[in-house]
Amino acid sequence: NTRVMRDLFGNGIFATDGENWRHQRKLASHEFSTKVLRDFSSDVFRINAAKLAEKISYAAANRITINMQKAREDILSRFILASEEDPVTMNDRYLRDIVLSFLIAGKDTTANTLSWFIYMLCKNPIVQDKIAYEIKESVELAQEDNIETFTARLKQGAIDKMQYLHATLTETLRLYPAVPVDGKMADEDDLLPNGYRVIKGDGMNYMIYAM
Numbered sequence: 001n002t003r004v005m006r007d008l009f010g011n012g013i014f015a016t017d018g019e020n021w022r023h024q025r026k027l028a029s030h031e032f033s034t035k036v037l038r039d040f041s042s043d044v045f046r047i048n049a050a051k052l053a054e055k056i057s058y059a060a061a062n063r064i065t066i067n068m069q070k071a072r073e074d075i076l077s078r079f080i081l082a083s084e085e086d087p088v089t090m091n092d093r094y095l096r097d098i099v100l101s102f103l104i105a106g107k108d109t110t111a112n113t114l115s116w117f118i119y120m121l122c123k124n125p126i127v128q129d130k131i132a133y134e135i136k137e138s139v140e141l142a143q144e145d146n147i148e149t150f151t152a153r154l155k156q157g158a159i160d161k162m163q164y165l166h167a168t169l170t171e172t173l174r175l176y177p178a179v180p181v182d183g184k185m186a187d188e189d190d191l192l193p194n195g196y197r198v199i200k201g202d203g204m205n206y207m208i209y210a211m
Helices: 002-009 018-031 034-061 077-085 092-123 125-138 147-153 156-160 163-175
Strands: 181-185 203-207
Touching: 018 077, 034 147, 077 092, 092 125, 092 163, 125 163
Parallel strands: none
Antiparallel strands: 181 203
């Protein structure tokens, strides 16, 4: 029942069904396509990865604690532009609900997965060594290369070669799913493959963790 979540999420994608859910998902899907992700992330990732690696290396060498919590979020501009076409439906409250939902979905799920990924690497040093070796091989990293050289070579073609890294990330998601359980409400009567009849309005939940 999405009503119990409305106090926090309002009419955001986590707490809505039907037309509102479809509308938000359709607009958001353009921003999460593979092409958009690659076009946007390649240069940004290489530049910021180099800066981050330098700071972490310096902090590690000098035993300095870094606050990794401070970050700047970019508002979902596509929703704001869409609100100009339908200001009655997409009012300020509606936009607030959407932004809250997507900031949580876009930031916390990734941070949670990376936290578990790093934790698992610390517990499995052999896997950590294999990943480090695969990354070096994929970007053809030499002993004398520095961080700038590494990030310059870290293009999509090199990332596609990192199959072991991909496998460890997906295994992390299997063991520690960012969204362990999810649910929706039936929009119309239906019949599941096992013969179970679903009535419009029924709550449907599935547990990703158990799959």
